Amino acid sequence: MDFVAHLRAALPAMLADIAELVACESPSEDLAAVAASADLVARIGAERLGAAPERITSAGRAHLRWAFGDGPTRVLVLGHHDTVWPVGSLATHPATADGGVLRGPGCFDMKAGLVAAFHAIAALPDRAGVTLLVTGDEEIGSPTSRELIRAEAAGCAAALVLEASAPGGALKVERKGVSQYSVRVTGRAAHAGLEPERGVNASVELAHQVLAVAALADPGRGTTVTPTLLSAGASANTVPAAGEFAVDVRARDAAEQDRVDAALRALRPVLDDAVLEVVGGPSRPPLPRTASADLFDRASRVAAALGLPPLRGVAVGGGSDGNLTAGVGTPTLDGLGAVGGGAHADDEHVLVDELAPRAALVAALVADLLGER
Template sequence: MLSELEELVLCESFSADHRAVARSAATVAAQGSRWLDATPETLVIGGVTHLRWTFGVPRVLLVGHHDTVWPIGSLSDHPWSIRDGIARGPGVFDMKAGLVQMFHAVGSLSSLDGIRILVTGDEEVGSRTSRELVLDSVRGCAAALVLEASADGGALKTVRKGVSRYDVSVRGRAAHSGLQPEKGVNAAVEAAHQILALTELDASMREGRPHGPEATTITPTLVSAGTSANTVPDRATIRVDVRAASEAAQARVDEEIHRLVVRTPGAELIVEGGPVRPPLDHGSSAALFAVAQGAAVRLGMRPLCAAAVGGASDGNLTAGAGVPTLDGLGAVGGGAHADDEHVVVSEMPLRAALLAELITSV
């Protein structure tokens, strides 16, 4: 397992570098083919390379991704290493160890009939080209098992917030800020009003829950305005990130953001965007989590824990399609996307065994 994990980590796969993602896909395909004795479909969509294996009529979809957030060259500062039972390297936790565990789990089964495996190449950037592929691949399945890394302590992810993204644009009127500022319409000032309005909406959606998995959050992120230091800005933009705890909350936020009101006379407001991933809720994961708990007992493993998280994955898409979904079945470790990204090596064969038992149970 460690040799195979090293092979994947050393093949860097930054999402924005499509050539690197293609090289990574070839490495993943070769590794998977050795365990599954089958060559995957190689699907290039919008320049991004995805892989899919299908055995018989699919009933269980295993979902993973091979792209990472780490720019090419990150190995120089974050080299592959194993020390004191901890493996480190770019993407080792999110989620290359999960892919290794998946191949070992499926390869250990006496029959692959009814299994479909999808490994995408752009999950880290919102599954822009693979969204429809995920939905097509899960159609008709009884369960989706997602090999994203576990939550703290190895907990499975049974709840994920839905994600919405918006661009709020302001059009004003330019003027010389020293000679005739009164003739301008300041888009930056209007953007400030909109940021405050979004902050008020965020507070109203929290309903006494300032933090945690039950809170819906509305966060202005990227903000820009103006063209020069002596000109009244005629354009401003605000990028807004929304994490919703329920479909109802996601719909309410969408309605409220599209109803934002201009506060500056003469300014124009344009709102674009909306929901991009639905929530994965308890109703989607509860039955599968119970099956996983039973599998852990049979294997003599410690009891499984469940976690609700704010981040999204392709599990949101499979759950949104109405297919029971269990996430976080991948590596145990921590530090996703961070300098201390790592995997607990001793957990890898245990998680592979759990996945194999879970597939068989389903």
């Protein structure tokens, strides 16, 4: 099959599907919104694929799975439909299509990628051995879907992640591992003007700990350790009795994740009578370049055969569910979704002319992988 020609012909339907998905807001934290989005994703997917998905519910969230054929899964196609945009964002960031550019909350990350997955799989002459998994909690770390993702990926020949591309349409061949923590301090309240010496100032203890935590970064190894959201105290004239700050850690390898984890858990209070607690830990393992190298080479050959421009692969700091599939030893190629930019930002957009070629690449790559059965 000429996948490029077939999917160029499907472009009007792809654009209609994307518009419908973007118009259905789906912030991860809003269970009702995510449920409504899951219903819409299921309907559009069923229309394109000719089959309804299996619904897998965990902690009130519905994840959708299409499994084709009676045998084991050979290729896992992975995506999510939740976004970071709160309900009401369409009022300030309306969905538009103008001058070959689509805009709207979540269009790039990653509703256009979902539509590309539907149309790419629909174009396959034989889908047996393909599983498409669409989750609803990726943007908050996949707390209810991570075990499902790992189980689906285990033993597959490949996991293809339809997350948005890197700049210029580059594929994501390496991702840092992600760890998230909360550093909590318990002190003792006192009147800030009358007898501050009777208190144990949680803000001061937090200041010591923020500096200690930030010093754990190792730029030479690509390890970032970033104190982020911070809060302390209850009133302006009271010595703060409690406070906490969040820590975001990104590391290229598991050894660095382990080093930072051990150092955070070894933190001790500086102030007398202060109590320190560190909670959290690694949430996504690294996706090393070795996990994607063979698939990237195969995708490059497929792109050349389709007459598409040469592919580029880049390393990125952000995590995705591709980290989880790589973590169980499954070869993983990420960033196969929409070409555009502005993920999570005001200028989020998708380039229309790249939709059909990217979907054709996915279809041809899946067909190539299935050909080795």
